[in-house]
Structure formats: structure tokens, C-alpha cells
Amino acid sequence: MLILAIDTSAVASAALVSDDALEGVVGSFSTEDTRTHAEVLAPGIEKLLAEADVTGADVDAIVVGVGPGPFTGLRSGIATARTLAYVWGKPLYGLMSLDAVALEVAESTEAAPEFLVATDARRKEVYWARYTLQVGQLPRLVDGPHVGFASDLPDLPAYGAGAGLYSDVLRADPDFSTEQPDALYLGQFALARLEAGEQLMDSTPLYLRESDAQVPGPRKRAL
Amino acid sequence: MNRSQPLVLGIESSCDETGVGIVRGTDLLTNTVSSSMDEHVRFGGVIPEIASRAHLDAFVPTLQAALAEAKVTLADIDAIAVTAGPGLAGALMVGVCAAKALAVATGKPLYAINHLVAHVGVGLLDSQSGTAGGPGNAPSLPENLGALLVSGGHTEILRIRSITDDVELLGSTIDDAAGEAYDKVARILGLGYPGGPAIDRLAREGNAKAIRFPRGLTQPKYMGTAEEPGRHRYDWSFSGLKTAVARCVEQFEAKGETVPVADIATAFQEAVVDVITSKAVLACREHGITNVLLGGGVAANSRLRQLTEQRCSAAGIRLHVPPLDLCTDNGAMVAALGAQLVMAGSEPSGIAFAPDSSMPVTTVSAPAVELAGTAAA
Ligand SMILES: [Zn+2]
Numbered sequence: 001m002l003i004l005a006i007d008t009s010a011v012a013s014a015a016l017v018s019d020d021a022l023e024g025v026v027g028s029f030s031t032e033d034t035r036t037h038a039e040v041l042a043p044g045i046e047k048l049l050a051e052a053d054v055t056g057a058d059v060d061a062i063v064v065g066v067g068p069g070p071f072t073g074l075r076s077g078i079a080t081a082r083t084l085a086y087v088w089g090k091p092l093y094g095l096m097s098l099d100a101v102a103l104e105v106a107e108s109t110e111a112a113p114e115f116l117v118a119t120d121a122r123r124k125e126v127y128w129a130r131y132t133l134q135v136g137q138l139p140r141l142v143d144g145p146h147v148g149f150a151s152d153l154p155d156l157p158a159y160g161a162g163a164g165l166y167s168d169v170l171r172a173d174p175d176f177s178t179e180q181p182d183a184l185y186l187g188q189f190a191l192a193r194l195e196a197g198e199q200l201m202d203s204t205p206l207y208l209r210e211s212d213a214q215v216p217g218p219r220k221r222a223l
Numbered sequence: 224m225n226r227s228q229p230l231v232l233g234i235e236s237s238c239d240e241t242g243v244g245i246v247r248g249t250d251l252l253t254n255t256v257s258s259s260m261d262e263h264v265r266f267g268g269v270i271p272e273i274a275s276r277a278h279l280d281a282f283v284p285t286l287q288a289a290l291a292e293a294k295v296t297l298a299d300i301d302a303i304a305v306t307a308g309p310g311l312a313g314a315l316m317v318g319v320c321a322a323k324a325l326a327v328a329t330g331k332p333l334y335a336i337n338h339l340v341a342h343v344g345v346g347l348l349d350s351q352s353g354t355a356g357g358p359g360n361a362p363s364l365p366e367n368l369g370a371l372l373v374s375g376g377h378t379e380i381l382r383i384r385s386i387t388d389d390v391e392l393l394g395s396t397i398d399d400a401a402g403e404a405y406d407k408v409a410r411i412l413g414l415g416y417p418g419g420p421a422i423d424r425l426a427r428e429g430n431a432k433a434i435r436f437p438r439g440l441t442q443p444k445y446m447g448t449a450e451e452p453g454r455h456r457y458d459w460s461f462s463g464l465k466t467a468v469a470r471c472v473e474q475f476e477a478k479g480e481t482v483p484v485a486d487i488a489t490a491f492q493e494a495v496v497d498v499i500t501s502k503a504v505l506a507c508r509e510h511g512i513t514n515v516l517l518g519g520g521v522a523a524n525s526r527l528r529q530l531t532e533q534r535c536s537a538a539g540i541r542l543h544v545p546p547l548d549l550c551t552d553n554g555a556m557v558a559a560l561g562a563q564l565v566m567a568g569s570e571p572s573g574i575a576f577a578p579d580s581s582m583p584v585t586t587v588s589a590p591a592v593e594l595a596g597t598a599a600a
Contacts, residue, residue: 038319038577038578079321082282082321083283083328086287207276211276212272
């Protein structure tokens, strides 16, 4: 099974993962910055496909990170994934973006049995979720995702760029203090769950925040 | 690529309409639009984040409907065109990302198009009032062409020497768009959203002479003379007008009198329409423009059409008004301009361009850019 995974919840990234390939990875790319998704994502995917010598017909499914993440960036990945899935006629699945970091944590040797993943939600807040981990198992989401102040999070080891940003109030793991959700791990997570016969979500974005629009109050009268 | 009668798919998402249009050369095959306007009603104006969320969910269904109506498949398409700006940044992003994905998935060339110039492009579709092509000839734009674009997002007067590579901005609003001013004033007067139709309706009952509101940027220091034009000779400003309406309402309330809503609506509409048409006609006369195309959603306004017609004809200018569903934001206009670029032999924009919320009209389509550095693992 060949999966094209895309995530733009923080940085822009895409990956081709397959159960046939060595360590499951056919190819991947990710950007450093979090504000150029519309420019880099499509060229990145095109190059990824070309270098792996695969076409849309070869892809069995598309997986997209549905956030949480800053809205405009998040939408660029979902718009891309939905369009590719439509044109190629392939199934599309959504995965919670923080799962990518959770899987990366689970694959490290010193992972705690219970931990948090946090990314930057801007406005002095973080997107976060709590996971539990049993040896030989995929990390299990037990709470979240939420958006909130770092100081209000449970007292657990915390991984990801959101933890690094607020290491003064979180038990941030220094090895993961700049880690962002990456499509590579998201794709692997999806592959493992699909092979285990699990259901995945659809591509509905997890905004977690309202649109910020204010219904205007009645106009103040002069008298 | 078929460059004589190209089949072009156009995508529009710069404000609150998700549009997909398909043309073959200058033939319109479909103009499919999904609007999020209803979701903005309770806010009294377009909320960018709500519009962006709606674009994301509307895009694929709109595309699907457009292909079905045009009875074509994506494999038949020669090129894709998308609005790259100007417009709301987050809203543009959705259409641009979808268009790029479409280009990647189909291998078709992509043109990143200027939304304002696309409003003029509808004039090139067959059987539109802007066409001057004789029988059997491909439509072409009239000589000495200008375009007056008035909508909730923009207010501009353009000169078009060539729709594919020579467009000039003569004047524009320096603050609110005219349609935005209508919405804000409608809110002050308690008339609901969108403000344009409500004010237009009420203005038929009011006394236009009862109240007079200021015309922005018409003082001599802004206007200058034809020889030595002032800085804002052909520009508009509507924020002062909105404030004047608010003051006026407050004064009636302070005196404990009933607010003459119809008279105020009429006076407001007169001020807007008067200053738009007088400056537009002035710009045309001073630039040898003899044909004007009216575009944008406010083209639906009865008083604007009436006064524009009247003043254009008095100045010997011929006015062209496309059907209203092609005046408001739509994908057909993007496809129409895309087809013109293909037919003119213009190069596609590639898939590495960035949407530009303030794209200048001098950029009809974005040039191809080198791929940004992406770290391939
Ligand atoms: Zn427009």
C-alpha cells in the first residue's frame, strides 16, 4: 500500500510511505518555515512523485493532517489533499496532526509511558494532546486535542515545538523542543492503523477556535 | 496545448464566492458559483476566516458541478487559471492551493491571474456586450477601453490597452470599497446585509435634495488640473462619507426626531454614485477612453447604472455592462482571461508562485518563479 501523506499544520511537509519500502519510506520533504505553504507544497509534492517515479495512479490513499494548526496554513494542505484525492479518485483520510509527533516520540528510546505533545498555537497558546504508550504499541490519544495556555497543561513530559517554546512552564524534552508535525510520521501512523484495520477520520479540519468574528452589537444611540 | 480554442478552467476564491468557470476560447460552457454570503449576514460584512472555511468545503463540489455542467473531463482541459490576487489573503490561498493540486494531478499548465483584469475579461466572452467581433470573427475588446470596477472589495478605474499585457490603474479607492461603504451605512441605518440592494430599494422613496453628503477627494488640492493632476484626481474615498452618515443619524436622534432613513439612504447613494461616475468619466475623457466596461457586484445598483449611462453618453463614451452573474466574482471571468493568455501565447505561471493579496493590475498573470528551496530527504 502506497500512501501520500501531507501535513501543513505547522511546517509544510509531504511523504510517500509504503509497506513495501525499506523502513516504510519512499520519500519525503519538509520546509523549515511555517508561512510559505502555498508556494512550496505543490512543487514539493510534484518533485516527490517524480523522484519516486510514481504517478497518482500508483497512490492507494491520501492522508492529510487535519490540525490543529494555524488556519490558513492548515487549509493549504487540506485543499491540496482533497483536490488530489478527487482528481485521482483515491480515498482520503484525515489524521490528527499531533499524532505525527507522538509517533516520533514513541519511536525514541526514552519515551515516557504518558506524555504530552504541544505545538505553537500563536497568541501565547499551544495546541496540545495527551498520549499513553505501551511497549510495542502505537501511542494512544487519551485527551485532546485542545488549545490553551501552556501553564494550564497537565504535569507530564512534553514534546514538540510548543513545549520548547514554553519550557519555563512545561517539562519540555530538549531533544524534541523544535519538533513539528511531519507528514512522514503521519503517513507511517496512518499506514500502521489502516493495516491494523482501524478506521481513520475524514479530512474535516480541527480548527479548535471559532472564526473570531464578532456579531456587531446594536449601534449606540445618541440619546 | 490547443492555443486557438483552448478549453480553460478558471478558479476564483478572492472574497466570498467560490467560483469555477469553464470556457472554450471565448465560449462560456459553465459559470458555477457557491457563495458564503448567507454566513456573513449576521456580521454585517464579509468575515475573511468564515469565507476561507467556506471555500475549503465548497471547492471540490463546485469543481464537480462545473465539469458536469460543461460536460467535459479534466483530461480534456488545456489549461487551468486561478485568481492569485488581489483579494483576501486566506481566501486566495484556498483557491491557489486547490488549483496547484489540480495542476500537479493533471499535468496541465497553470496561469495565476489578476482578479481585476479578469473582471474585464468577461467582456471577451461570446455574446457579451463588451464584444465587438463581427460575425464569424473572434470577439475582441473595443478600442480605447477602460473598465470601471465597483464591488464590495474594490473600486477602480482601469485603462486596458491589451488585456494580456498592458493594463494600467488610473484611480482607485484609498480606503473602503464602494460596496463596503454601502454595507457599513446599511448597518448604521439598520437595513441589514448586504447593504447595496437594501439602500438601492429605499433610495427610490427618499428625497435626494433633503440632505447632502460630502464627495470624498473632490477638493481642488486633490483634483489639480488636467495638465497638473493632483495626487487623487481619479481616486475615491468613502470612509468620510460613512462617518458623515453616522453623524447625521446621531443629530436627528439627539434632537429626539425620527431619523429620515429613506432620505439619508438616498443622499448617501447620490453621493457615492455621483463621485464614482464623475471621476470615472473624467479619467476616461482625459485618457482618450471611448469605451467603458462596468464590472463588479455594485454594477447591479440601478442608480449607478443609470447615472453611469447618462454621463458616459453625454461624454461620448460607450458603456458595456455584462450580465450581472458575470459582473459579480466568478470563475468564468478567470477562465476567460486564462483563455486569452493561452491564445496570446503567454507563458504559464508554474506552481511555485505565491498568492498576492495586493497584486497590481500591471501584473495580468504572475510570471513563473524558480522553485523555492525544499529540503528533500
Ligand atoms: Zn471582484
